[in-house]
Amino acid sequence: MRRSIVITAAVGLTMALAACGGGTGSGEEETTAGAEETTEDGGSAGTLTIWADEFRAAALTDIVAQFEQDKGVTVEIVEKNFDDIRPEFITQAPTGEGPDIIVGAHDWSGELVTNGLVSPVELGDVAAEFAEVAVNAFTYEGQVYGVPYGIENVALVRNNALASDTPATFDELIAQGQASGAEYPVLIQMGEEGDAFHMYPLQTSFGAPVFATDDTGSYIPELALGGDGGTAFAEYLASIGQAGSGVLDTAITSDIAREAFANGESPYMITGPWNIAPFTDAGLDVSVLPIPSAGGQPAAPFVGVQGFYISSYSENAILANEFLVNYAATEDVQVALYETGDRIPALTTAAEAVSDDPIVAGFVAAGEIGVPMPSLPQMNAVWEFWGVTEANLVSGVATDPAAAWATMVENIQGAVDAA
Amino acid sequence: MARMNGRDAADRTSGAARPDPDEAAAAERAAVGRGTTSHAREMGRFFLVKLVILALINALGLFVVFSAWQVGHWGVLAAMVVILVVANWVYFSRRMIAGKYLFPGLVFLLVFQLFTIAFTAYISFTNYGTGHNASREDAVAANLAQNENRVPDSPSYPLTVVSGPDGELGFAIIDDGAVLVGTAEQAFADAPDASITDGDVTEVPGYDVLTFGEVLEQQNEITSLRVGFDDVDEGSIRTQDGSTGYLHRSVLTYDEATGTITDTDTGVVYTDNGEGSFQAEDGSTLLVGWRVGVGFENFTKMFTDSRLSGPFLSVLVWTFAFAFLSVATTFFLGLFFAIAFNHPAVRGRRVIRSLLILPYAFPGILAGLVWAGLLNRRFGFINQVLLGGAEIPWLTDPWLAKLSIIGVNLWLGFPYMFIITTGALQAISSDVYEAAKIDGARAGRVFRSITLPLLMISVAPLLIASFAFNFNNFNLIYFVTEGGPNFPGSPIAVGATDILISLVYSVAFESGTQQFGLASAMAIMIFIMVGLISWLGFRQTRKLEEVL
DSSP: OHHHHHHHHHHHHHHHHHHHHHHHSOOHHHHHHHHHHTTTTOSOOOEEEEEEOHHHHHHHHHHHHHHHHHHTOEEEEEEOOHHHHHHHHHHHGGGTOSOSEEEEEGGGHHHHHHTTOBOOOOOGGGGGGBOHHHHHHTEETTEEOEEEEEEEEOEEEEETTTOSSOOSBHHHHHHHHHHTTOSOSOEEOOOTTOOHHHHHHHHHTTTOOSEEEOTTSOEEEEEOSOHHHHHHHHHHHHHTSTTTTOOOOTTOOHHHHHHHHHTTOOSEEEEOGGGHHHHHHTTOOEEEEOOOBSSSSOOOOEEEEEEEEEBTTOSOHHHHHHHIIIIITSHHHHHHHHHHHOOEESBHHHHHHHTTSHHHHHHHHHHTTOEEOOOOTTHHHHHHHHHHHHHHHHHTOOSOHHHHHHHHHHHHHHHHHHO | OHHHHHHHHHHHTTTOOOOOOOHHHHHHHHHTTSOSSHHHHHTSHHHHHHHHHHHHHHHHHHHHHHHHHHTTOHHHHHHHHHHHHHHHHHHHOSSOHHHHHHHHHHHHIIIIIIHHHHHHHHHHTBOOBTTBOSOHHHHHHHHHHHTEEEOTTOOEEEEEEEEOTTSOEEEEEEETTEEEEEESSSOOEEOTTOEEETTEEEEBTTBEEOOHHHHHHTHHHHHHOOEEOSSGGGOEEEESSSSEEEEEEESEEEETTTTEEEETTTOOEEEEOSSSSEEOTTSOBOSOOOOOBOTTHHHHHHHHOHHHHHHHHHHHHHHHHHHHHHHHHHHHHHHHHHHHTTSTTOTTHHHHHHHHTHHHHSOHHHHHHHHHHHTOTTTOHIIIIISTTOOOOTTTSHHHHHHHHHHHHHHHHHHHHHHHHHHHHHHSOHHHHHHHHHTTOOHHHHIIIIIHHHHHHHHHHHHHHHHHHHHTOHHHHHHHTTTOSBOTTOSSOOBTTOOHHHHHHIIIIISSSOOHHHHHHHHHHHHHHHHHHHHHHHHHHHHHGGGO
């Protein structure tokens, strides 16, 4: 008995320490040692490590095999939960044990750049082959930090069995939805914590973008969601919320909204391309349309861009660049990535290749007036206050919409200043 | 006698043997082929097993030492050497009998408890977090790299990496059909005799053209190589992929001697401001900072930052209320069931008891998520089915949410209390009950004067432990309500059901940027608070024993 404790203890301890030792080294020596071993044949060196979520990892397999064969190198794809990639990268990269490349969203760039974790990528002539919004999204303080592969934005999805022609304003759309006799006139997911991302097209239609923009269209850290436009939007939310006409409801989470729409309980839903597969699987005939305006101005959705970042701690910078610029930024790869997540390819030729699909074309059309999600590190705080305030307006907890919105602007300003 | 000694020796083979004077026993053992002398007896099977295990431990330990040495991690190396030396000494020495038992536990205490606490304390005195994530050296490199911009409208140059006669690296680029070659020391110059094939430089007199494999072996050197032109202001050529060169200009330069960064465009000098950032005279800082010690700043921030100190008090009060109510409700429900099902008249007690402890076997996180779904205002089972469509805001009204949290924790926690009180009840001697009966005590009096005081002796320490656990019951709060409903208009995202530990999480990780330093400081404060309460509680429990 005593021995078994000793064994367990010793093995546990050694493994723990081994893990500590392995996790905090610079990794420099290892790479050099590996390089020396392969000096003789002169044809192969280096191992490229990529962190990707399960879908992206599967889509990259073919091109990785091609790359390994062409260059005589080894590529290791490490599958991670998408939400874990950023925090783990932030803590692990400085130890030298992080990956060379990560797959991520463009709005991580602010935090990653502020921590000095990612290298600028020189896209060179390839830059022109990408959709402009995609490259802009990965631009932070004048430098491009990623190779984009997919663009996503929300749009109005219509169940053609319940509605056929869509009016030009959101109010008329609600009236049409109510007249259709379906349980919900229109579905917008929010939940008790709110969802400012899905609500943003309505907000911009009142002329209240989250941040001001400079001449070139990039964000400056100056809040613009206050003012008359913001107040009007707050009042509008309250008027169609639970205390008003009841169109919006904080009980509608993403799961509930998806299921309700798939069950044919609503003619319209504001959602993104990731939800199309469940709808078509349910046998629905859907169309994708631009979002009608609620406040008179264009309803511009946020555009999110997914792409690849290169770690500034990478010992394989040349290999990583070679892989991203000359392999990942090719039509085949971008189409393969599109097929795994239905995000529209960032590479223009790849996007054209898949745009015969009316659904893709619909999202592209809806996203044309879209703006990239801000990537400032303070966005985390902004999302939180923003969502909760919208939820309070919709649920009727906030009885004075104008005051609640003003408090939110103040709190967001406080969070932006404090960071 | 002989048999007894034989058993004795078997017990002792673990290495704590003393010489056995019993000749008969020795002869008996010799007969079964184990050896005849007392020393040889220790060299038996068990000793061999010990030897093998310790050899394995030493091998693993030495491997750790070696890897730590290779990556230059001296702390791990020193700790491992000390542990190995002590382990060998303890298990080969004949005198360290107590040590043989205590050593594994002590090592665990050291590695998993003391080290963690010490490391958290260390982090709490730094500004580790977004923007202060790594070392100063890394921050300098990152700031320089981020401010090295491609010259606008400059062309891209087909580039080949070459090495000079002394092995120094250089670039050969094609500019308007002509080949230019240069190194870090030598600006680009014409190489008229170089040959070009398919748009690539394939040969440069005086230089070796590197193959892709050779390029990969020197990736860091090549990506950090800058080759300039005669006109220094024009910028320099760098490459990221080893095959294309771009003209870049570096806006910032780092001066090693003074430790300052200078903006060459504006002439602004950024100096180390002692807080982990490069700061200009006008107060602006460069984007990337590094980790430095900040003293007690994280601790004082909890009280001086008005955004934090405002909700802090109400969260503190709720934390205590939650922890206390959780223990009280679960304890009394558990006790009630324990007494009820301890009565001999109840049929099927074993089955009922097994069913009652089921929630205890359910993973807490899953239970939290399931309950959150059940209590959903509009679609939850409780409102929709049990209450016939009533839209009761179980999780979104501040007081109902508190009630729901206590309720869910009651469901999760009472089986534990049921188990421990059942055990403790069965340990109370039936004599005292008989005596009470003879004295004519009624059931209520028996419970108050006999059952509860005797129960408390064994259960009170567990109640204190349960209090400490619930004080930090992050999973329940996070998965049932996420701390919500949020206080409307609060300057940080804090809600009516947030306890201290979930406040730490939302302040340090969800409200904007990540602040590991602040989170560690708050965790240390909670640790001290819980430690203090537990210590006071355990001191009080000694008084309970006076009833005996």
